[in-house]
Amino acid sequence: MDGITLGLIAFVALFGLIALRVPVAIAMGVVGAVGGWMLNGSASVAFILGSVPFETVFPYSLSVIPLFVLMGVFAARAGLSKSLYEAVHAFIGHYRGGLAMASIGACAAFGAISGSSLATAATMCRVAMPEMRARGYDDRLASATIAAGGTLGVLIPPSVIIVVYAILTEQSIGKMFAAALIPGLLATALYMAAVFIQCWRNPALGPADVRVDWSGRLRALRNVWSVLVLFGLVMGGIYVGLFSPTEAAAIGAAGALLLALIKRTLTLRIFLDCLTETAATSGMIFLILIGTALFNYFVETTGMPQMLVREVGNLGWDPIWILALLVVFYIVLGCFMDSLSMILLTLPFVFPLVTSLGFDPIWFGVIMVSVVEVGLITPPVGMNLFVIMAGTPGLRLQVISRGVLAFLAADVVRLALLILIPGLSLWLPSLME
Amino acid sequence: ETITLKISNFLPSSHPTQVDFIEPWAAALKEKTGGQVEVEIYPAGSAFGHVAKQLDQVRAGVVDIAHGLTGIPRGRMPRTLIMDMPFLVKTSDAASRTLWDLYQDGDIAEEYRGLKVLALHAHNAGLIHTRDTQVTTMEDLEGLRLRTPSQAISMMLESLGANPVGMPPTEVYENLQKGTLDGNVFPYEAVHGFKLYEVLDYHLDAKAYTTSFYFVMNQRKFDSLPEDVQAAIDELSGEALVAKFGPWWDKWDQAGIADIQETGNPVVTLTDEERDRWRESLAPMIDAYLDEIEAQGVTDARAIYAKAQDLVAQYED
Amino acid sequence: MIERFNRILFALSRWTAWVGMVFLLGAMAITTTDVILRKINNAGIFGAVDMVQLMIMGAAFLAIPYGFLSRGHVAVSLVVDQFGRRGTAAANLLAALLGAGLMGAIAWFGLDQAIMQAGYGDVSLTLGLSKTYYWIPLLTGSALSALVCVHMAVEAAYTLITGRSALTPRPPGNAET
Numbered sequence: 044m045d046g047i048t049l050g051l052i053a054f055v056a057l058f059g060l061i062a063l064r065v066p067v068a069i070a071m072g073v074v075g076a077v078g079g080w081m082l083n084g085s086a087s088v089a090f091i092l093g094s095v096p097f098e099t100v101f102p103y104s105l106s107v108i109p110l111f112v113l114m115g116v117f118a119a120r121a122g123l124s125k126s127l128y129e130a131v132h133a134f135i136g137h138y139r140g141g142l143a144m145a146s147i148g149a150c151a152a153f154g155a156i157s158g159s160s161l162a163t164a165a166t167m168c169r170v171a172m173p174e175m176r177a178r179g180y181d182d183r184l185a186s187a188t189i190a191a192g193g194t195l196g197v198l199i200p201p202s203v204i205i206v207v208y209a210i211l212t213e214q215s216i217g218k219m220f221a222a223a224l225i226p227g228l229l230a231t232a233l234y235m236a237a238v239f240i241q242c243w244r245n246p247a248l249g250p251a252d253v254r255v256d257w258s259g260r261l262r263a264l265r266n267v268w269s270v271l272v273l274f275g276l277v278m279g280g281i282y283v284g285l286f287s288p289t290e291a292a293a294i295g296a297a298g299a300l301l302l303a304l305i306k307r308t309l310t311l312r313i314f315l316d317c318l319t320e321t322a323a324t325s326g327m328i329f330l331i332l333i334g335t336a337l338f339n340y341f342v343e344t345t346g347m348p349q350m351l352v353r354e355v356g357n358l359g360w361d362p363i364w365i366l367a368l369l370v371v372f373y374i375v376l377g378c379f380m381d382s383l384s385m386i387l388l389t390l391p392f393v394f395p396l397v398t399s400l401g402f403d404p405i406w407f408g409v410i411m412v413s414v415v416e417v418g419l420i421t422p423p424v425g426m427n428l429f430v431i432m433a434g435t436p437g438l439r440l441q442v443i444s445r446g447v448l449a450f451l452a453a454d455v456v457r458l459a460l461l462i463l464i465p466g467l468s469l470w471l472p473s474l475m476e
Numbered sequence: 477e478t479i480t481l482k483i484s485n486f487l488p489s490s491h492p493t494q495v496d497f498i499e500p501w502a503a504a505l506k507e508k509t510g511g512q513v514e515v516e517i518y519p520a521g522s523a524f525g526h527v528a529k530q531l532d533q534v535r536a537g538v539v540d541i542a543h544g545l546t547g548i549p550r551g552r553m554p555r556t557l558i559m560d561m562p563f564l565v566k567t568s569d570a571a572s573r574t575l576w577d578l579y580q581d582g583d584i585a586e587e588y589r590g591l592k593v594l595a596l597h598a599h600n601a602g603l604i605h606t607r608d609t610q611v612t613t614m615e616d617l618e619g620l621r622l623r624t625p626s627q628a629i630s631m632m633l634e635s636l637g638a639n640p641v642g643m644p645p646t647e648v649y650e651n652l653q654k655g656t657l658d659g660n661v662f663p664y665e666a667v668h669g670f671k672l673y674e675v676l677d678y679h680l681d682a683k684a685y686t687t688s689f690y691f692v693m694n695q696r697k698f699d700s701l702p703e704d705v706q707a708a709i710d711e712l713s714g715e716a717l718v719a720k721f722g723p724w725w726d727k728w729d730q731a732g733i734a735d736i737q738e739t740g741n742p743v744v745t746l747t748d749e750e751r752d753r754w755r756e757s758l759a760p761m762i763d764a765y766l767d768e769i770e771a772q773g774v775t776d777a778r779a780i781y782a783k784a785q786d787l788v789a790q791y792e793d
Numbered sequence: 794m795i796e797r798f799n800r801i802l803f804a805l806s807r808w809t810a811w812v813g814m815v816f817l818l819g820a821m822a823i824t825t826t827d828v829i830l831r832k833i834n835n836a837g838i839f840g841a842v843d844m845v846q847l848m849i850m851g852a853a854f855l856a857i858p859y860g861f862l863s864r865g866h867v868a869v870s871l872v873v874d875q876f877g878r879r880g881t882a883a884a885n886l887l888a889a890l891l892g893a894g895l896m897g898a899i900a901w902f903g904l905d906q907a908i909m910q911a912g913y914g915d916v917s918l919t920l921g922l923s924k925t926y927y928w929i930p931l932l933t934g935s936a937l938s939a940l941v942c943v944h945m946a947v948e949a950a951y952t953l954i955t956g957r958s959a960l961t962p963r964p965p966g967n968a969e970t
């Protein structure tokens with residue numbers, strides 16, 4: 044059997060296994076190993092199975108992943124999320140939908156120290172959902188706001204997904220972070236606009252809260268300086284070249300641990316919980332990286348990526364239409380898959396294609412991360428939706444699904460802007476030359 | 477029926493080893509066999525591009541042919557690495573031919589068991605590149621953190637007073653920029669390839685060392701090929717191929733030389749007098765290195781070193 | 794008897810994950826100290842990279858078994874949610890068997906590579922640490938993961954055959970992206 048045919052069969056088998064709830068990492072690893080065996084022989088596969096898991100985890104640059112996870116976990120436990128929410132609320136809570144906008148703002152600020160969307164959504168859900176319910180906010184708006192705001196955990200650097208993209212495509216992590224910053228802020232603004240417009244059309248969704256006076260605002264601000272310091276240290280340090288992203292992650296984790304200790308929020312029990320949570324997340328990410336690496340060994344030897352590049356090139360389409368097609372493809376795929384798996388599964392095909400079309404790899408990285416993050420809030424399979432539902436008693440999928448429509452519209456606007464104005468992504472990294 | 481050979485290279489597809497050497501080699505093989513042989517190339521960043529895996533994967537038959545760096549993994553090929561000893565050789569041509577003679581005569585052959593060796597080569601003697609601190613004498617090296625490519629060169633730098641730092645070549649640029657490295661040792665070619673001229677200030681042409689590479693095939697795979705294909709591979713490899721590396725490395729270095737010229741940064745050539753002083757002070761280090769590999773079971777290390785010196789003298793004449 | 798085995802396996806995975814996280818804290822401490830020392834007196838910790846790589850190998854591979862036990866590894870349950878108890882058990886059995894096979898193969902063939910590298914005397918780049926140290930967490934973590942998967946396969950098979958669910962206490966899963 045030739046490589047292409049085998050590759051196509053392998054893809055069908057892969058999606059079959061994933062549909063049967065085999066963990067994505069295991070499905071990719073097994074299909075990669077079996078496919079590699081049929082295509083390249085048993086000696087080859089024995090060598091790959093023995094050496095690839097080691098070489099996947101071994102590179103020094105990968106230490107950045109568990110360290111950013113650790114930083115986010117400590118930051119959540121230090122009570123930073125609650126202080127952030129209160130600070131933003133003190134300023135805009137008295138507007139219609141103000142609590143929802145405050146949740147978006149707090150998600151963005153928390154995203155600046157957390158590398159993960161799900162962690163951001165779960166953390167802010169604990170903080171903001173009870174508040175909004177207590178003030179008479181409609182569940183539809185409240186739950187969807189936090190689900191959408193959670194994606195800012197990845198869109199605003201630092202971000203584990205951006206790190207994975209940068210490592211796999213050999214781009215500078217520092218430049219990728221810089222590139223994602225303005226698009227992340229744009230997403231924040233557009234989500235707030237989505238809340239504003241919804242509440243303007245239907246005031247019952249999110250009634251206004253009482254205005255907080257300036258002394259109250261200053262008091263709330265005083266509790267969040269530590270977040271600003273930590274973000275400034277980590278991102279500023281990378282940006283001005285004080286240290287590498289790997290080192291920044293370690294310093295950020297140590298800083299968040301220090302904050303938790305200073306705020307006296309860390310008992311031994313909570314400390315062990317932090318470690319357990321970090322272990323579960325890191326183990327999950329590393330296993331996906333290993334599964335993907337095994338799958339990619341097989342895919343590369345089938346010759347499929349080269350063929351795809353060749354065939355799409357032969358179509359003779361304008362590159363921008365191919366890009367638009369890719370975006371639609373990811374949004375559809377995102378209805379059923381999680382973002383990390385989507386990136387890892389498609390990158391071996393899509394990246395050579397995109398670079399052959401002459402697109403900037405950093406710019407495309409921002410687009411790709413943005414578009415796979417949309418998948419977190421598209422039903423039926425949206426991880427952020429599930430996280431909010433798990434944390435909110437009595438919330439049904441239909442309710443939150445209806446609520447996210449406005450935010451999906453905001454996402455479409457943002458994607459269009461990012462594609463049409465590459466400077467939004469490329470201006471900041473260009474200053475780092 | 478077409479035969480497909482997988483070739484892996486630890487360097488990126490834009491690197492001249494791929495553009496000038498491996499791709500034309502593959503094309504020539506296809507032509508000589510009348511299209512019977514197809515070649516797939518796996519460069520750095522691809523499934524088989526890992527620098528530390530080249531030797532293992534070609535031995536295991538995962539790829540059929542591999543181009544690798546002799547010094548990585550550290551200490552695997554102590555006999556061949558005698559070529560990397562400081563101040564042994566100045567030109568790629570002499571180094572590559574010497575390596576090939578040592579291989580043909582059986583001095584280093586046992587390190588290539590299970591492999592059909594197509595070529596061995598080494599780059600033109602490399603330079604010491606620094607930022608901030610200009611190096612012209614041995615004493616200037618004191619305390620500088622320099623990136624090192626192999627164990628022999630680590631020992632050389634240490635005994636010259638510098639602090640060797642081991643790291644992948646791809647990370648050198650960033651670390652120079654941040655100031656975690658004060659410099660590195662590289663041939664001109666890498667100064668171009670990794671854009672290092674942008675972050676370096678001084679270049680010292682010390683002709684101090686070289687780095688060896690291998691281009692090898694899985695022996696079982698070779699034996700399984702039809703005779704005419706074997707003959708074509710034989711024709712395209714061995715001495716005929718080894719002879720090309722001197723001119724190739726000269727050409728590849730030109731890009732780096734041009735880059736440095738454009739920056740206007742000074743390139744200082746080590747005076748003969750200073751070079752002798754360095755060489756003398758390194759004699760104990762060379763002894764220690766030979767002792768170490770003798771202890772590892774390479775009992776004829778000193779004989780190989782002496783023979784390499786003779787061959788180099790003959791070729792550099 | 795089986796219940797006791799379950800409890801031991803659960804405790805083992807959790808403790809292994811904690812040991813891995815101690816390694817992660819170690820990597821954090823070494824990197825931070827290295828940066829601070831470098832800024833203070835321009836000389837960091839010798840061989841910091843070698844040590845951090847070792848600690849990350851520990852953190853990653855020792856955390857993976859816990860991910861299996863807590864069902865923390867990302868999976869798509871859309872289709873299986875429509876199945877009955879036996880259908881779900883069949884899907885679980887398939888996932889557990891494939892997981893056991895893959896993780897077992899990684900441990901098995903990894904051992905070959907580890908032995909080969911030990912034979913060559915391979916060491917880390919700067920400190921010259923034996924590569925065997927780097928292999929130990931990989932072999933431990935993948936073998937333990939395979940064991941956890943076997944356990945899950947037995948449970949799923951029990952449900953598939955008897956139609957009753959095997960009641961093992963589970964830690965809360967927290968898959969993240």
Ligand code: NA
Binds near residue numbers: 153155156197200202
């Ligand atoms: Na973030």
Ligand code: NA
Binds near residue numbers: 379380417420426
């Ligand atoms: Na989705």
